[in-house]
Amino acid sequence: MKHYDRVALIGLGLIASSMAHAIRQGGLAGEIIGHARSAETRATALEIGLVDRVYETAAEAVAGADLVVLCVPVGAMAAIAAEIAPHLAPGATVTDVGSVKQAVVEAVAPHMPENVTFIPGHPLAGTEHSGPRSGFATLFVNRWWLITPLEGNDPAAVARLKGFLAAMGANVDEMEVTRHDLVLSVVSHTPHLIAYTMVGVADHLRRVTHDEVIKYSASGFRDFTRIAASDPTMWRDVFLTNKDATLDILGRFTEELFMLQRAIRMGDGEMLFDYFTKTRAIRRSIIEAGQDTAAPDFGRAPPPAERK
Amino acid sequence: MKHYDRVALIGLGLIASSMAHAIRQGGLAGEIIGHARSAETRATALEIGLVDRVYETAAEAVAGADLVVLCVPVGAMAAIAAEIAPHLAPGATVTDVGSVKQAVVEAVAPHMPENVTFIPGHPLAGTEHSGPRSGFATLFVNRWWLITPLEGNDPAAVARLKGFLAAMGANVDEMEVTRHDLVLSVVSHTPHLIAYTMVGVADHLRRVTHDEVIKYSASGFRDFTRIAASDPTMWRDVFLTNKDATLDILGRFTEELFMLQRAIRMGDGEMLFDYFTKTRAIRRSIIEAGQDTAAPDFGRAPPPAERK
Numbered sequence: 235m236k237h238y239d240r241v242a243l244i245g246l247g248l249i250a251s252s253m254a255h256a257i258r259q260g261g262l263a264g265e266i267i268g269h270a271r272s273a274e275t276r277a278t279a280l281e282i283g284l285v286d287r288v289y290e291t292a293a294e295a296v297a298g299a300d301l302v303v304l305c306v307p308v309g310a311m312a313a314i315a316a317e318i319a320p321h322l323a324p325g326a327t328v329t330d331v332g333s334v335k336q337a338v339v340e341a342v343a344p345h346m347p348e349n350v351t352f353i354p355g356h357p358l359a360g361t362e363h364s365g366p367r368s369g370f371a372t373l374f375v376n377r378w379w380l381i382t383p384l385e386g387n388d389p390a391a392v393a394r395l396k397g398f399l400a401a402m403g404a405n406v407d408e409m410e411v412t413r414h415d416l417v418l419s420v421v422s423h424t425p426h427l428i429a430y431t432m433v434g435v436a437d438h439l440r441r442v443t444h445d446e447v448i449k450y451s452a453s454g455f456r457d458f459t460r461i462a463a464s465d466p467t468m469w470r471d472v473f474l475t476n477k478d479a480t481l482d483i484l485g486r487f488t489e490e491l492f493m494l495q496r497a498i499r500m501g502d503g504e505m506l507f508d509y510f511t512k513t514r515a516i517r518r519s520i521i522e523a524g525q526d527t528a529a530p531d532f533g534r535a536p537p538p539a540e541r542k
Numbered sequence: 543m544k545h546y547d548r549v550a551l552i553g554l555g556l557i558a559s560s561m562a563h564a565i566r567q568g569g570l571a572g573e574i575i576g577h578a579r580s581a582e583t584r585a586t587a588l589e590i591g592l593v594d595r596v597y598e599t600a601a602e603a604v605a606g607a608d609l610v611v612l613c614v615p616v617g618a619m620a621a622i623a624a625e626i627a628p629h630l631a632p633g634a635t636v637t638d639v640g641s642v643k644q645a646v647v648e649a650v651a652p653h654m655p656e657n658v659t660f661i662p663g664h665p666l667a668g669t670e671h672s673g674p675r676s677g678f679a680t681l682f683v684n685r686w687w688l689i690t691p692l693e694g695n696d697p698a699a700v701a702r703l704k705g706f707l708a709a710m711g712a713n714v715d716e717m718e719v720t721r722h723d724l725v726l727s728v729v730s731h732t733p734h735l736i737a738y739t740m741v742g743v744a745d746h747l748r749r750v751t752h753d754e755v756i757k758y759s760a761s762g763f764r765d766f767t768r769i770a771a772s773d774p775t776m777w778r779d780v781f782l783t784n785k786d787a788t789l790d791i792l793g794r795f796t797e798e799l800f801m802l803q804r805a806i807r808m809g810d811g812e813m814l815f816d817y818f819t820k821t822r823a824i825r826r827s828i829i830e831a832g833q834d835t836a837a838p839d840f841g842r843a844p845p846p847a848e849r850k
Contacts, residue, residue: 273649301744309811358758364826377760393690409754417754420747425740427806431799431819432733435791439728446717446725448827450666450686453557453574454733456828465824466818475804484803485741488796495792498735498781503617505782510774513741517670519756520764 238301239264239400244292244314245272245305247437247465248333248360251369253303254284256402259371265378269295270366278366293321301398304330304342308471311523312341327391331357333422333468335382335414343384351391355381356377356414358422362463375403382411406452419479423472427480429461430469545706546609547572550637552600553613553623554578554587555773556668557639559677561611562592564710567679576676577603586674595704601629609706612638612650616779620649632657635699639665641776643690643722645783652694660753663689664722666730670771683711690719727787731780732795735788736779737769 243250250268251443257263268275268285269292276288289295296302296318311332322328330349332338335354346352359377361368379399383392396406409417416495436447436455451459473480497505549571551558558576565571575599576593578584584596604610604626614622619640621656632635636658640646643662645713654660667685671674687707704714717725744755744763759767781788805813 258808274679308608311661335755349729380758389681413754416747417758420744420755421759421763423762424743425766427801428736428740429800430818430821431764431795431802432736433824434798434817435732435794436634436728437820437824438725438794439791445827445831446721448726448824450688450725451828451831453565454731454737454831455729457769458733459821459825459828461762461765462818462821464818466815466822469816469818470811474809474811476804477809480806481803483747484799484806486746487739491736491792491796495789496787498792500783503778503782503783503784505780507774509742510738510770510772510777512739512745513767514769514772514774516756517743517767519753520759520767522757523753523759 235261235401236264237262237394237401238299240299240358241265241301241359242267242269242296242299243285243305244286244295244318245307245310245541246271246288247276247288247305248304248364251279251284251366251371252359253305253369253402254279254372254457255369255371258415260401262398262401263301266452267299274364280345282367284366286370290457296326296491297321298323300326301395302326302328303525304328304338308332308334308337308341308475309469310471311338312345315342315345321347322347322350326350328352329355331355333418334476335471338479339382339384339411351388353381353383353387353392353395354411355379356418357396357398357399359404360464362460364465364468372403374399377404379404379406380409380414381406382414383408384411398470415476416479416482419476419483423476423480424483425463426461426469427473427484431460432458433462433520450528453474461517491508501540502537543569543700543709544572545570545709546607548575548605548607549573549576549609549686550575550604551593551611551613552577552603552626553618554583554592554596554674555613556672556676556681557665558611558613558673559587559592560667560679560681561613561677561710562587562604563679564682567707570709571609575603575607583674585770590675591616592674592677600626604634605629606630608634609703610636612636612640615775616640616642616645616649616783617775617781618652618779619646623650623653627653627655630655630658634658635661636705637689637703639663639799641682641780642784643719643727645688647692649664649717653783659696661689661691661695661700662704662719663687663707664704664726665707667712668772670768671820672773680711683706685712687712687714688717689714690717690722692719694702724786724787724790727784727791731784731788732774732791734769735781735792736795737766740766741770 246268265286266280268288279285357379359373383495399406554576573594576587576596586591665687667681708712
């Protein structure tokens with residue numbers, strides 16, 4: 235079912251290319267327009283049929299679109315918003331897929347014309363791959379897509395966007411902007427920073443241990459490297475733009491880690507056992523909340539059959 | 543092909559039950575004897591056909607066995623070794639599956655009679671599940687099984703054990719005891735402690751955020767909770783018995799984390815970008831080393847078809 239006549243995807247990485255596949259599969263838009271800064275990405279997008287047309291500038295790409303989706307790193311949002319503002323169609327909806335929301339609101343909202351509805355958004359979906367070839371139609375199926383509507387957003391535009399996101403398979407939920415940034419710092423941003431750190435430590439030791447660290451990367455570390463392989467530009471921007479929440483959660487993390495480190499040093503087995511038992515219960519809550527399955531994960535899942 | 547006449551599995555958790563399935567599937571032993579401390583585990587082991595016979599004491603279970611595998615938490619190894627020593631068959635091989643090796647050698651070796659070969663071992667395989675029902679025959683397929691032979695080990699006994707482990711699908715490799723404990727601290731022990739810590743932090747915040755942390759557990763955090771759901775007794779013992787290596791790696795980790803935290807506070811985007819680019823390359827090394835696949839992982843893998 236068609237939700238928009240013309241969707242413009244600004245930036246053609248993992249999220250945008252997955253959206254393109256999902257939009258095509260569901261017939262959710264009359265046409266899909268793309269923009270990417272890199273000529274190579276634009277050529278790939280046409281070659282693999284991601285978009286109907288592709289433009290060298292974002293300004294050209296948004297012309298006549300009733301939905302514009304900003305899929306660029308958070309640090310690039312302000313410049314893109316300034317560039318497209320004069321070219322947006324009256325009545326258009328603009329949304330984004332950035333992992334932080336306060337910084338995006340500050341970067342984009344001031345540029346938006348009166349007759350355009352800007353509704354910030356964030357799909358909680360991704361893989362460790364990036365680029366126009368990394369997308370697939372089912373990326374959003376049964377994943378949360380949070381939107382953080384702003385004061386004065388046209389309720390009809392919000393409802394229409396929600397219907398479109400749900401049609402790609404996402405579970406759409408609304409959240410307040412600053413609350414989004416705190417919750418995401420806990421469930422995503424800080425875990426990513428920690429994974430990056432642990433992989434960095436291993437890299438130092440690799441020189442000591444002659445690649446044994448790589449060779450014997452057992453379950454724990456292998457999962458960390460997967461997380462730590464995510465797009466460097468995107469994550470740099472996440473940490474720089476969600477600084478306060480990240481530093482807050484990192485502070486709590488370090489306190490907690492020191493407490494466990496002290497228990498190890500002191501040989502306090504009871505404390506460690508109780509702590510590890512408690513975290514196991516949290517895992518159960520997540521399975522009950524439907525965000526994962528209880529099936530054992532060997533870190534070597536085949537791609538889903540319907541992957542493009 | 544039969545490698546041993548009688549294999550005694552002491553402790554019947556994830557590793558032992560997977561071994562039992564693999565031994566049966568490959569016809570690798572004449573019979574499989576089990577021991578578990580808990581009556582419920584013993585009853586389950588018989589009910590699901592894990593073992594041919596099960597005994598209330600480890601001493602009874604090892605009688606007449608030409609291979610004895612100690613599958614109990616590291617902290618229980620010394621008591622079990624003392625108990626079984628007088629009952630071991632002359633010429634028997636004893637091995638273990640503990641995640642640390644120096645502490646196991648210290649706990650077990652002094653008890654072993656002259657006419658028995660003790661060869662410490664460690665399969666780098668596991669899931670976040672535990673107990674006699676969690677095992678499956680393919681757990682060890684294409685996974686490393688490290689053995690750390692001791693001075694004076696009978697080469698024929700070592701070769702025979704290696705053949706048996708390889709027959710369960712494992713890639714067998716030899717390593718020196720203390721080196722094993724350092725490498726494993728990097729690739730497994732410290733990552734587990736960090737995952738436990740992050741999940742603990744999230745638990746504090748859960749009370750603040752009314753379960754939003756659970757509800758929106760995006761990719762990063764969900765992987766952490768999986769790691770942090772592993773068996774509490776086993777992991778308590780790992781940290782208490784591999785204390786020095788763990789504290790060393792934790793110290794390096796904290797230094798590194800503080801450096802990244804400072805870069806976030808100072809807004810040093812270049813440093814973050816370079817760091818994240820470097821860790822991405824490490825991920826590639828791991829894929830090239832065959833310890834994982836490049837397929838995107840959604841943390842929701844179905845169990846392998848051949849899972850029992």
